[in-house]
Amino acid sequence: MNLVDQADQAASFDVAVIGAGVVGAALARAFTLAGAKVVVLEKAVDVLDGASKGNSAILHTGFDAPEGSVELACIREGYALYHDIRDRLGLPLVRAGAMVLAWTEEEEAGLPALVAQALANGVTDVQPLTGPEARALEPALSPAVRAGFRVPGEHLIDPWSAAHGYLLQALANGAVLMRQAEVLAGRRSGDGWHLATTAGEVSASLVINAAGLWGDEVDRRVTGESWFTIRPRKGQFVVYDKTAAALAGHILLPVPTKITKGIVVCRTAFGNLLVGPTAEEQDDREHATVERATLQALMQRGTEILPALAGHEVTAVYAGLRPATEAKEYRIRTDLAPGYICVGGIRSTGLSAALGIAAHVVRLAGRHDTAIADPVWPRMPNISVDGTRDWQCPGHGGIVCHCELVTRREIEAALTGPLAAGSLAGLKRRTRVTMGRCQGFYCSAELARMTEGRLAQPMVGPSHD
Ligand SMILES: Cc1cc2nc3c(=O)[nH]c(=O)nc-3n(C[C@H](O)[C@H](O)[C@H](O)COP(=O)(O)OP(=O)(O)OC[C@H]3O[C@@H](n4cnc5c(N)ncnc54)[C@H](O)[C@@H]3O)c2cc1C
Structure with a gap:
């Protein structure tokens, strides 16, 4: 496989x-659509590896983002842009809505300030709820809930097809x-930069650190x-089986603290139910391990919020690392060196804000007045619950992963094209293969046959990363 995709031009x-x-x-999408010749330099064998x-x-709507911040502006713009482009790129949207819920007297006392912040942030459709009103909307909620408010605009997306779609475009x-x-x-x-990379030298007029x-x-x-x-701030998650998703239509948010948005219970775009994340500082930037005691505490918290969760099975666990810094703000700066923009510290809202951050940085770079004519709009295959799946369409070649209903045609498509998977983890992000109940027990052998010689990082057996 050629790892330097489309690159004759080491230039x-x-x-x-x-x-x-x-x-x-x-960023790559926004600058390309603004007419720039863009190269994306990634150290891993596949994209989305950090x-x-x-x-x-x-x-996110940005209802609880710091007032007047760049982060808030980027979330608001990113949110609007996602809605704008998602149909053309084939990106899903699960219109869940969120509820911020207070479980203690102290949390309840904090609700009016949060509602005021949401209004100040331009999120004007929030609706205060009493405990019984919250339970009328979400009958599986524990009677211990005291009060809360609804944020109808908070939604769920597929975190990977969004980013793959931007890059593919x-x-x-x-x-x-x-x-x-x-x-x-x-x-x-002269007027530009020479970057030394492990794949050779690259020159560019503008360098963006993302x-x-x-x-x-x-x-x-x-x-x-x-x-x-x-x-690095680690977040551990527990993923419940799809049967649990019926317990919560809304995204159930706690009252946030200064450090974290707290433990959330929500569906996923793939039909599971998620409990997490934690917020744990660590030095290691590469590895996000899961710990039994923490996972048990998450399950305990999950059942305190939704008592019926106790009767459901856990499908998987995982952890991610937030690129947090010593301050809450995004670390975006243009004055560090000529022709250099730092877009760092995109901590815990980057998925929502990405399109907004890109538009902001295009403006900072003065490229906002140009646009290519008739851009190509590739369509992402749908692997979420929002829309038809490939297994429902003729000619898919058979189902390889029966837990997640992943077809042979979907796997073949993910192994080819300009953004072909480079690792099993990348293949999972593109198709969900091995991510269901059996975690690859039944389909790994067939998958190993299909991927042989085609992944830069070959499969070594059933993977749980
Ligand atoms: C637990 C958790 C929960 C979250 N929940 C949400 C949420 O619900 N909604 C939301 O909007 N956001 C959420 N986020 C935040 C979001 O995931 C991040 O803000 C976002 O992923 C940051 O993306 P990034 O592109 O800045 O960084 P990364 O994804 O880390 O990308 C940086 C890339 O740079 C590459 N790289 C590093 N060094 C080099 C080098 N020297 N040369 C070449 N390449 C290099 C890395 O390999 C990596 O691929 C959450 C994050 C976590 C961890």
Whole structure:
């Protein structure tokens, strides 16, 4: 497999985006559609291998974002843009709505301030709820709920097809993706930059650091210094079987603290029920382990919120790392070096804000007045509960993963094309293969046959990453 997708051109670009997480993908799309020749440099064998591989997948309205912040503006714009483009890119939307719920007297006392903040943030359709009103909307809720408010605009999306769709549209309109291209150093010369990468040298007029959990390190490698420090914040999750999804139509949010949005209970776009995430600081930027005691505490919290959850099975567990820093704000700056923009510290709202961040950075770079004519709009295959699945359409070639109903045609499609999967984890993100009840027990052998010689990082057996 050619890891330097579409790249005969080890040459010169208008824009080099470092990092193919959801933010880098959205940046690549926005600059490409603005007419720039873009290269995306990703150190991993596949895209979405950092913070973007494990999150709660909530499309936030920004109701609780810091007032007047860049983060709020980017969430608001990103939210609107997602609604704008999702039909053309074939991206799903599960219109769940959220409820912020108070379980203690202290939390209840905090509700009016949160409602006021939502209104100030432009989220004007929030609706206060008494405990009985909350339970009338969500009958499986524990009677211990005291009060809350509804945020009808909070929704659920597929965290991976969104980012894949942004990147695929960039590639379809001329951008270049280089994988296994870790940026090692930068050198300014004339009007541009020369970036030394593990896949060779790349030149660009504008360099954008979207390196997520390595944002501070990439600043140091390219500009010689770093102005913030990444403090990875782990979030562990428990994923319940699909039968549990009927217990909660809304996204059930706690009253947030200064550090975290807290433990959420919500459906997923794939039809499961999720409890998590935790917020645990750690030094390790690569590994997000799960711990039995923490998972048990999450299950305990889940059953306190939805007592009937106790009768449901857990399908999977996972953890993700937020690229948090010593401050809450996004770390976006244009003044560190000429032709260099840092888009770092996109902590816990990056999935919702990505399209807004990209639009903001395009404006910062002064590229907002140009647009290519008639851009190509590739369509993403639907693997969510929002719409028809491939197994429901003729000619799919048979079902390979019976738990998640993944077809042979879907797997073949994910192994080919400009954004072909580079690893089993990448194949899972594109198709959900092995992600159901049996966690690959039944389909891994067939999958190993189908992927032989086609993944940059070969399958080594049933994987649970
Ligand atoms: C537990 C958890 C729950 C969350 N829930 C939500 C939610 O519900 N809604 C929401 O909107 N957001 C949520 N988020 C936040 C969201 O996932 C992040 O904000 C987002 O993924 C950050 O994306 P990024 O592109 O900035 O970083 P990343 O995804 O980390 O991407 C950076 C990329 O850069 C690459 N890279 C690093 N160094 C180099 C180098 N030297 N050269 C080349 N490439 C390099 C990495 O391999 C990586 O692929 C959550 C996050 C977590 C962890």
